[in-house]
Amino acid sequence: MADWSDRAQPTTLVLFDVDGTLTPARKDISPEMKQILQDLRKKVVVGFVGGSDLSKQKEQLGEDCVNDFDFCFSENGLTAYRKGQQLASQSFIGWIGEEPYKKLANFVLRYIADLDLPKKRGTFIEFRNGMINISPIGRNCTHAERDEYEVYDKQHRIREKFVEALKAEFSDYSLTYSIGGQISFDVFPTGWDKTYCLNHLKNETFTSIHFFGDKTFKGGNDYEIYNHERITGHSVTSPHDTARILKELFLH
Ligand SMILES: [Mg+2]
Structure with a gap:
């Protein structure tokens, strides 16, 4: 698939938790983080996965988030978008x-x-x-x-x-x-945690999938995906910490 050939690393996907990872808890994304994600999107494929529904995520990430991210996984992927197009949903x-x-x-x-x-x-x-x-x-x-x-x-x-x-x-x-x-x-x-979104990636050709989340401890809502065999996990303490790691790994 030549789907992502406009990226420097077309077989790398970077997924983010929303609350506490891209945005402060229950708050909006900063202009700085938006810019970092735009820069990142030139290098790799970028998506988010959160437990909230899409309307809440639009409030936090911006009204146009389904076009600002390559993959949008609302309710852990029960509602999903790829390149702005909705994928099959589940309830x-x-x-x-x-x-x-x-x-x-x-x-x-x-x-x-x-x-x-x-x-x-x-x-x-x-x-x-x-x-x-x-x-x-x-x-x-x-x-x-x-x-x-x-x-x-x-x-x-x-x-x-x-x-x-x-x-x-x-x-x-x-x-x-x-x-x-x-x-x-x-x-x-059972299984409808954040790993649910990986079901939507079965036909993709990513060789590397990174995940950033702040609740990666046992019992936290990032725990399962952070520890999934397909995932390279990054545990962060704040959006600032996320930005720091992204600069180290991808944006130097
Ligand atoms: Mg979180």
């Missing part, structure tokens, strides 16, 4: 199927109904494109209620026990459970 409900999902949702709602918590609010299951998010208190609690719940959850291990119950009941479902934040946990298909 949680498409993967799991209506009947199995109904069983899961019914179990979750019954389990929550039987939980004796000090307070319950609303939105116990949030149905997202690539996962579901389950909250025993309900996601639309107030900030103060959220803090209260966090303390209660720590004392009584509500989420931990909930996840154990789900693992036992749905042991044949191939699901991964991730307890994060204060009030909820995520449920998604």
Whole structure:
């Protein structure tokens, strides 16, 4: 494939996490980083892979990010663009199927109904494109209620026990459970971490794929891809650190 013959190193792909790697956490990309990526794109093929959806990534990386990067992987690659063109997409409900999902949702709602918590609010299951998010208190609690719940959850291990119950009941479902934040946990298909985006690269001819991420420790959302056999991983502490390594490796 002569697809990337306009690059000095057409068989090298460099992938970036977004938050904490290209941008400060939850903030926008700097003009300096944009310039570095433009320079980098003359040398190699450049992409990003993040857990957020594309609208959030457009806010952080710029409205035209699907054209500023060769590959854009939103929701870890469930939504994907190559050279500005959308690739095949995937969803949680498409993967799991209506009947199995109904069983899961019914179990979750019954389990929550039987939980004796000090307070319950609303939105116990949030149905997202690539996962579901389950909250025993309900996601639309107030900030103060959220803090209260966090303390209660720590004392009584509500989420931990909930996840154990789900693992036992749905042991044949191939699901991964991730307890994060204060009030909820995520449920998604096993393997739908950042390595999912590599499925879109099977027909490419890259001989070297670099990945830069800030959460490369075990349990962090860059851990799996950082340690993947096809990947040359770079663990960074900030966008500034990313820029420093890029200059050393590619831009001297
Ligand atoms: Mg990050």
